[in-house]
Amino acid sequence: SINSINKHHSIIVSAPTGSGKTLVADYVIDKAINDGKKVIYTAPIKALSNQKYKDFLKQYGCEKVGLLTGDEVINPDADVLVMTTEIYRNWAITNSIKDLYYVIFDEIHYINDIERGSVWEESIIFSPNSVRFICLSATIPNVDEFASWIEKIKDHKVDRVKHDNRIVPLEVSFYDEELGITTLEKIREYANIPSYYKLYNLKEKNKIPFPNHLHLAELVKCPCLFFCFSRKVCEKNALELSKKFKKTDPEIQKFVSKKLRDGYDLSKFKSARLLREILPKGIAFHHAGLLPKLKEIVEELFAQGKIKYLYATETFAVGINMPAKTVCFEGLRKFNGVTFSSITSKEFFQMAGRAGRRGIDKKGYVIPMINRKEFSYSNIKNLTSKDTEPLKSKFKLSISAVLNLINQHSQKEIDIILENSFYTFQKKENFEVIKRRFHNLIKKLNKIGYIENNKLTDKGYFASKLFVDEIVLTEIFGTELWRNMDQYMIILAISSLIYEPRRGSKIFGKRFTSTEKGLIHNLKPILESKVENIKILAPLIFSIFEKQDFFEVCKASNFDEGDLIRLISQIMDRMNQLFNSVEDKTLKERLESSHDMLRMLIEEVS
Template sequence: MVMKYKGLTLDPFQENSIKSIEKGHSVVVSAPTGSGKTLIADYIIDTNKNKPNRIIYTAPIKALSNQKFKDFSKDYGEENIGLMTGDIVINPHAKVLIMTTEIYRNMVMTGDKSVANVVYVIFDEVHYVNDIERGYVWEESVIYSPENTRFLCLSATIPNAEEFARWIQAIKKHEVDTITSDFRVVPLKHSFYDYEAGIVTLNKLKKFISDAKNIPRYEQIYRRRGKGGRKLRTKTPEPNHIELIKDLYPDKVPCLFFSFSRKDCQEKAKELNDSELFPKDKFLISYIAQAMKGWPTEVRKLRSTVIQKNALARGIAFHHAGLLPRVKSLVEDLFSQGKIKVLYATETFAVGINMPAKTVCFNSLRKFDGINFRDLNTKEYFQIAGRAGRRGIDEVGYVVSMIYRPAFNYYKLKKLTYKDVEPIKSQFKLSINTVLNLINRHDTEEIERILKMSFYSYQLYGDEYEEIASQRLIYRYNKLFKKLKKYGFIGDDDKLTEKGLFSTRIFVDEITLGEMFSGDFYKDLSDYQILLVLAALVYEGRERTEFKKIFRNKELSYLRTKLKENPRTSREKKFESLDKVTALIYPLFKDQTFFDLMKNTNLLEGDLIRFFGQVLDRIGQIRKASSDSQLPMRMDSCEAVIMKSLEEIYGV
């Protein structure tokens, strides 16, 4: 008998997942992007909404958390849905609580009572366990969850889903089922775009490039040195995004055009608009004017807003994390209505926004990962490519990658576009916060048992993980234990000191913040100096970030001296940016607005919001960690300074 839910006939993987949930099992679901995995999460909410237990839904990024909050609030009522993303807390006692995975990890790590009666935790995009920087968060979330909690792990296609499920079953001692599907309701067609060949298959492109190399007229460049002339290189024409869009329009739009550069997204949208390929749309002009009517003048004057407004009139837009929330919201609204023909976006759109298109284009198949430029792996490629093809609308989802001939590698491209073959691997690492919480909540024997529970240990030793301790983790734990004892976070009795207890609730820069705020260190600092400290700790100095004016004064000099006199804070390299962050903090105390701040830096508006959001997050952590009645009041005062300058930004 065919199973139906919400009036839809379920696919086999959805039906099997629901049957496992009805048995009270945890479930690991591995299926392509856009295949309908969220429907399984909906089922859990529907079947538990009238029961006393709660449900937690976690997402890897705030954008996805925010979208799920909107979607679930619409489906289940605002009174039943809560949101926690660090800087935003809405209805925290709701039946269904949506949060970033880091927030959930922090709650279970510290033994937060609000997670004790959680019946299901839904981990969306659980393949993020592969993330080098953040993957450990998903592992710790599973390890430290209450024994009665069940999990729904939703993932893009992963070849070792069964191994991941067996690990959860081994450490949590309950049944975990693996449900996999490679089937896409809307199949993908992978193509490539070359300046001369146009949109072609990989095999045709290989032949074209091979033939082109033998054509003498192929844009040869000569340079002369001295008396003689020598051919140095052959210049290959780069593919052009406007020419590609011309080939796609009108049959293969809407198009999501992905670039890994925010600046590139913005400039490409402007270039396409300037080309006048699409006519202006009277409906869009009227709609945009009405939407922006209540916006502050400063927002409407921003270069990014002006470019966006002009482009939107022709059904063109760009979307990235550097935009103001209200601008992103307008773009998402129009895209969901089908009014945008081409949207240039960074990869966060592929993860954070569930809005597919007929065609997905890649500006490049290489990205900067924070350290180096590298090729995309299969998981990254299919995460983005999976946004091609709208269920119930398109018969095929088109994926087109722009190719620069000198970098063409047939075998790499064939492997990349054939199948997602990237397994998930443990990225488990012991943080200072983890060690402090282990010491605070467990004895030595329990700590050793927990250290064996990592996915890393299971991947090394399989079902024998309990008998064989991972020497790497044991060594790391002992090393951090000695360091924390030396720094006064652990006492002679091997229990946490006041400073150690304070830092169990600090989840980044634990030693520095513990040193500064668990005792008297902060008490002779002004609010300005405290905010400088927090700003320096969260500031991510990019090479091209510029500040027009730096504010050096006696308060800064005193703060520098005080930090240098302390053996712990003197070692903090992040404080080297204290001078720079005065450009962002000093004006706050002169009643300058967010838009005044923007005139003093080339940081994008969204990056500036994120920066202050991170400062507010640190303030919140310190406030919760403190047992000192004075410190929360100081944090409230610092928070008020920031919020005053952001009042035109937040709440929109």
């Protein structure tokens, strides 16, 4: 990898967790700083961006490092910039990248993500040809295909660094409620015995005892990372296990109490009180619904080896370098928003890869719990034997991409760019699909007045600086519609566009005054079905103005605190995008003051 960087080549590093991939990123950053060049490090999630920013601050100092996420901008002219991949994509599309040496894509396998995968592809396609890439992932089965694509469209050498052997090998076993920790073959053997159900007086298959995490916890070697695919299950299981322990660690107790009282009193939150109860016993939970400061407490104690059992959702496996001796799985199926389905081999090995601590463990233990009711030997065998899932294009042509293509390129250049997608590279006939989508979007944008005579109109230019909900935001804020909207109405309108309720989420109270009625009347043709969110969200958004205290605002709904912070952060992100699009001074002031109010609300608990 170092030789490749010295030759100014791009590199794709496919190597297991703990094998030193981050050293490649560290080397290129050191080299860039010494040579006075710029490097961008991108991460798939904000939490990982924040963690990397803190790491780089310690290494290089605050003058050299900057952070850009949807709701936060720190030192944007720094030599080393940490940002979410979406921010980098936005820069690339608008041709805002100058004098960049390397861009590092951590967790490049996110290109497979159905919702967001296109962001990684667009980031590579729209990057200037002078930029070089470092793509990092634990496993890329089709690394040669991916490298060949980049070589073809960027006309420079892409080196492959592929390493399949783990420094700490994994031992995969399975937990069955009757057999204990065993092999998959042994479970199949027992599941196929005809007299089995008679022997245990089980008339139906679904009467077989469900595997119990408490029984497995007694058998595993610690520290143990226990993946669950539900936040509630994480908390419930951690609390159940804590009841089995009486001894507490006074040092942890003291550490947690101090952290909870440091600044904003976090002990007011139920999740904080629950953690305060179980952490001294060496047990914890970690998920995206927690306050950032609570996640930091858990991560710090886990890194110190003070936590023996950590129940976590899969977000813990993204980038955060916190291995354990044993990784357990509550199951191998998760809810995808519609139904329950099996996790992929890539997801399994992303989580399983956290087993085994380099320099400490001779092997890492991986133990999924098996529910015989859903047992399928071949499916589980395929899933847990090897990561066979290749990188596959999820390319979607966004409206902002189309508008920027029209604004910056000739038709001939546009055809070349569209042909450069990984989607087309993987299957030549896909080019016609992309061209069709492009021309359909052009027709739509012509019809609604964003393009005229193959050039952007004022509305088209406004929308070209937005990267999500481009048309809706333009129709509200790129016209005169916003003039009758105060801060409350602006935040309510933007939040209504973003809000996607989780199962069981509730907002308490009602607020339906002439303000909300007027907003619904004005925005119904634009927001369409989303206009109903105005009525739903009004009590919550109004409480932000009325209370201006995060704990008090939380009382307006049953949202997890982390989800409320995420909603507010997304509103702030849209405001940042709008701020860069609008020219009207009054609107800029309203957006800026609204953004500042939201920032102060979540700053004290983030």
